[in-house]
Amino acid sequence: MPTTHDDPVHQAAASVLGDDAADAVSALARHSRGVLATVLTHASVRAFGPDPLPDDVEDALQAALVRGPTSSALHSYTHVLVRDPERKRRMAQLAGNQRWIDQAPLLIVGCADLRRAREVTHAQGYTYTAHDLRMLISATADLTVGLQNASLTAQSLGYGTVMLGGVLNGSLEIAQALGLPERVVPLVGLSVGRPGAGHRPALRPRLPLPLLVRHETWSLDPDDEAALIDRHDEQTRAARDFEGRRIPWPEMGVGGDDPIADGDYGWREHTARKQGRASWRPQGAKVDVDLPAQGLRVRGTGEVDG
Numbered sequence: 001m002p003t004t005h006d007d008p009v010h011q012a013a014a015s016v017l018g019d020d021a022a023d024a025v026s027a028l029a030r031h032s033r034g035v036l037a038t039v040l041t042h043a044s045v046r047a048f049g050p051d052p053l054p055d056d057v058e059d060a061l062q063a064a065l066v067r068g069p070t071s072s073a074l075h076s077y078t079h080v081l082v083r084d085p086e087r088k089r090r091m092a093q094l095a096g097n098q099r100w101i102d103q104a105p106l107l108i109v110g111c112a113d114l115r116r117a118r119e120v121t122h123a124q125g126y127t128y129t130a131h132d133l134r135m136l137i138s139a140t141a142d143l144t145v146g147l148q149n150a151s152l153t154a155q156s157l158g159y160g161t162v163m164l165g166g167v168l169n170g171s172l173e174i175a176q177a178l179g180l181p182e183r184v185v186p187l188v189g190l191s192v193g194r195p196g197a198g199h200r201p202a203l204r205p206r207l208p209l210p211l212l213v214r215h216e217t218w219s220l221d222p223d224d225e226a227a228l229i230d231r232h233d234e235q236t237r238a239a240r241d242f243e244g245r246r247i248p249w250p251e252m253g254v255g256g257d258d259p260i261a262d263g264d265y266g267w268r269e270h271t272a273r274k275q276g277r278a279s280w281r282p283q284g285a286k287v288d289v290d291l292p293a294q295g296l297r298v299r300g301t302g303e304v305d306g
């Protein structure tokens with residue numbers, strides 16, 4: 001059967017590859033047992049119905065969380081599944097008042113686990129010489145692999161998901177509320193549930209592929225980079241992709257009125273505001289305090305734990 005341009009897989013492929021390559025990729029999708037279609041048509045969901053997940057779906061998610069690759073077979077993560085409404089409400093507050101965490105029947109709290117392997121090392125009678133910052137980076141990769149696999153599994157079964165970096169902002173408090181031991185650190189969450197009635201998230205735009213994927217070497221001319229960013233910015237302004245998520249001007253902490261007119265707020269301004277807002281500073285300082293308070297040595301001193 002030929003693919004058509006109103007095929008969602010074709011549209012998703014075309015949004016990053018262009019029409020010609022998308023023809024071939026969407027044809028290929030028919031041989032990928034649904035994987036390519038699920039991957040390419042991903043869109044985050046932020047409105048959920050209340051129904052709990054059936055047991056078999058939850059079991060599939062648990063299997064997906066742990067069947068992915070894990071750095072050095074260390075399994076340096078622990079995922080905590082939260083279904084209890086009261087506990088979930090608390091998590092929603094602590095992760096930046098994100099109401100969809102509260103709404104979705106399941107929250108998975110992905111935690112870097114720098115405890116288990118250290119305990120084993122000590123129990124075997126060795127000094128723990130691993131470096132916490134290095135381990136935190138590989139633990140983050142481990143747990144993100146699991147969450148993404150769970151997310152794709154859920155989406156392949158008709159459920160919706162949203163990844164939750166906001167968990168890091170409440171890491172210490174979330175760890176306390178979940179009774180986590182020292183060195184088990186909540187970093188990223190995933191909400192899962194049936195999309196709310198009538199809610200069908202649209203495919204969201206991506207930066208042009210040459211900015212995000214290179215071949216062999218860096219090989220990107222600065223003028224080309226600027227032109228590609230301009231192009232993306234214009235498209236997101238025209239489509240008003242970020243208007244609904246505009247970072248309020250007072251958050252920039254510079255006073256006066258918002259200089260960006262309605263309709264002129266695109267990817268470039270949103271990115272700059274996200275990274276430049278005054279409210280960002282305390283969040284950074286909080287991570288600096290939270291991670292050591294959870295027993296990690298992450299100041300890059302090169303120290304090791306005796």
Ligand SMILES: Cc1cc2nc3c(=O)[nH]c(=O)nc-3n(C[C@H](O)[C@H](O)[C@H](O)COP(=O)(O)O)c2cc1C
Binds near residue numbers: 167204
């Ligand atoms: C590591 C990570 C953290 C994220 N954190 C949040 C979050 O805290 N809240 C949220 O609503 N979306 C969060 N997202 C979802 C992104 O906002 C979303 O993926 C992005 O806007 C692109 O939209 P799409 O996923 O629909 O294509 C996160 C995504 C990733 C990968």
